[in-house]
Amino acid sequence: MRKKGTLAAAQRVKRCLLIGWGLLQLHGAAGQVLPTTAGAGVGANAASGTSSPSLPAAALHGDLQLDAQTYRPDAAIGAPVVPERLRANTFANLLLTAGAFSAGVRYEAYLPPLQGFDPRYRGQGFPYRFLRYDARRLHVTVGNFYEQFGNGLIFRAYEERNLGLDNSIDGLRVQAEPHAGIRLTGLVGRQRFFFDKSPTIVRGLDAEFSLNDLLPGLDSAATRVTVGGSFVSKYQADDDPTYVLPENVGAGAGRLTLTHGGFALNAEYAHKANDPTFTNSYIYRPGRAALLSASWSGAVGVVAAVKRVENMDFRVDRASSGAYGALNFLPALTRQHTYALAATLYPYATQPLGEVAGQVEVTYHVPKGGLGGAYGTDISFNMSAANGIDRRRLNDEQTTRQGYASAFFKPGPTVLFRDYNLELHRRFSPRWKANFAYLHLTYNKDAVQGLEGYGTVQAHVVVVDVLHKFSPRHSLRLETQTLQTRQDQGAWAMALLEYTHSPHFFATIYDQWNYANPHPEQRLHYLGGQVGYVGGTTRLALGYGRQRAGIVCVGGVCRFVPASNGASLSLTSSF
Numbered sequence: 001m002r003k004k005g006t007l008a009a010a011q012r013v014k015r016c017l018l019i020g021w022g023l024l025q026l027h028g029a030a031g032q033v034l035p036t037t038a039g040a041g042v043g044a045n046a047a048s049g050t051s052s053p054s055l056p057a058a059a060l061h062g063d064l065q066l067d068a069q070t071y072r073p074d075a076a077i078g079a080p081v082v083p084e085r086l087r088a089n090t091f092a093n094l095l096l097t098a099g100a101f102s103a104g105v106r107y108e109a110y111l112p113p114l115q116g117f118d119p120r121y122r123g124q125g126f127p128y129r130f131l132r133y134d135a136r137r138l139h140v141t142v143g144n145f146y147e148q149f150g151n152g153l154i155f156r157a158y159e160e161r162n163l164g165l166d167n168s169i170d171g172l173r174v175q176a177e178p179h180a181g182i183r184l185t186g187l188v189g190r191q192r193f194f195f196d197k198s199p200t201i202v203r204g205l206d207a208e209f210s211l212n213d214l215l216p217g218l219d220s221a222a223t224r225v226t227v228g229g230s231f232v233s234k235y236q237a238d239d240d241p242t243y244v245l246p247e248n249v250g251a252g253a254g255r256l257t258l259t260h261g262g263f264a265l266n267a268e269y270a271h272k273a274n275d276p277t278f279t280n281s282y283i284y285r286p287g288r289a290a291l292l293s294a295s296w297s298g299a300v301g302v303v304a305a306v307k308r309v310e311n312m313d314f315r316v317d318r319a320s321s322g323a324y325g326a327l328n329f330l331p332a333l334t335r336q337h338t339y340a341l342a343a344t345l346y347p348y349a350t351q352p353l354g355e356v357a358g359q360v361e362v363t364y365h366v367p368k369g370g371l372g373g374a375y376g377t378d379i380s381f382n383m384s385a386a387n388g389i390d391r392r393r394l395n396d397e398q399t400t401r402q403g404y405a406s407a408f409f410k411p412g413p414t415v416l417f418r419d420y421n422l423e424l425h426r427r428f429s430p431r432w433k434a435n436f437a438y439l440h441l442t443y444n445k446d447a448v449q450g451l452e453g454y455g456t457v458q459a460h461v462v463v464v465d466v467l468h469k470f471s472p473r474h475s476l477r478l479e480t481q482t483l484q485t486r487q488d489q490g491a492w493a494m495a496l497l498e499y500t501h502s503p504h505f506f507a508t509i510y511d512q513w514n515y516a517n518p519h520p521e522q523r524l525h526y527l528g529g530q531v532g533y534v535g536g537t538t539r540l541a542l543g544y545g546r547q548r549a550g551i552v553c554v555g556g557v558c559r560f561v562p563a564s565n566g567a568s569l570s571l572t573s574s575f
Helices: 004-025 044-048 340-344 445-449
Strands: 058-070 086-098 101-110 123-134 138-145 169-176 182-193 196-210 223-235 248-260 263-272 287-296 300-310 354-366 377-389 411-427 432-444 456-471 474-484 492-501 505-513 525-535 538-547 550-554 557-561 564-574
Touching: 169 196, 300 377, 340 456, 340 474, 340 492, 340 550, 354 411, 411 445, 432 445, 445 456
Parallel strands: none
Antiparallel strands: 058 086, 058 564, 086 101, 101 123, 123 138, 138 169, 169 182, 182 196, 196 223, 223 248, 248 263, 263 287, 287 300, 300 354, 354 377, 377 411, 411 432, 432 456, 456 474, 474 492, 492 505, 505 525, 525 538, 538 564, 550 557
16 A cells, blocks of 8 residues: 555656646747636646646746957957957847746857857857756756855856856756755756866755754844855866876865844855866865955945965866866955956956955945035045965975975965055036046066066056036046056056937947057057947947957956957847
């Protein structure tokens, strides 16, 4: 005789199969909600008049992104000769939801990829697809998914399209909340590798506990405390002819979050087992990382953070290098500048093999009246610094291969980066407002970019950004920048003029001029422009001009963008 629990389980499986079959029968216009009638049957049941479980309402959503560019030879700026005069990156997502179920797929085409993106993206296909079930305390995903444990020090699977980075996991993820205040995540799978999957198996567990929900008497406390821990391991076969390499490499981390009123504290420590790789010269030294951040929100806003990273380049393939294939994420404690000369000439990239970094930011709103003016003034001061770690080389290549010794709390003598910046935002009248910024940068180009012969750059950047509204729908913005340095490529100047006809049209023209380049023949203008239209959820922009070579960074992860000359098209839309 069948047990009651077994019978209930069989009924649940039957119901899931019926719902899944019903999803296959749904049809209708894109974006339209497809209703079902209570008591209506599916397939043969409907024809015979017998009843079957009603289907949940379904909805289809999606989005499209197209980035295309033409390329003209331009030896003056170092633009490479591109055989394909037109290149394009295309993305299209479809998401179907029906009750507790959702399914999605993404089409990608690189025909071929834009310059600056990894050429291994060439081609087209469906590298991302998933099926997800969401219950009240249980969430199950099969297929591709993104995930992050804590701050990402040992695991982060994410997409950053501007960097050409997508390291989603293809496998199984289960998230559960067995009790209020307890959140558990388990996963297993393989990381995406362009249009394929890496051979490495990734396994992970994460647990987070809200002590206020678990401990009697703390549920109404003003101080909220959350603790968590995670473990990630990878398996890669040892096929190295020289070294005996660990095939299973694990990393663990513990974290604490505390909040009280306007105060917040976050701390995390991570440890990685010895993991000899190409990037660390196949040493057997374990990796360590620590991140501590605190913030205060009141009359004055303060954010401070410190970080130490040592031998934490954690990737699925021990023989690879670069941003692709990374299992973890090490955030850069630096200001993410949006102005062009500061953002792309000397951005900082996190050094996973070793850095000690810190950042402090103070913001204050000066009330209106007096120094604050008629509308008040926002002031922001930010300071960030990064040094290499303390290293004392060991002569142990033939024994333990630890590579070096290092004191955990002692910064090394190598200065990697400094950024001191001040910004002011002020409205002068209903029609006029302006931003002013000053930055002083110290940038060790050799160490940060892995180059030789450039040394350390000292640069001063000044930005003046003024907006004038002629009417509620018409505005004109003028942005001027200058970067002063005697090293590297010398001083730059930039001017940008942008007209906006709200809410649909905009037009921009700009020029970047390397007027003090030490080589007179390279004192060039990078002139360009763009026009665009925005309507509902659709945005279309057409541009033409020169683009100088530079680095694009997001959160301390970077990619190189070669110089180019040509037209560009950008289209985004959703439904």
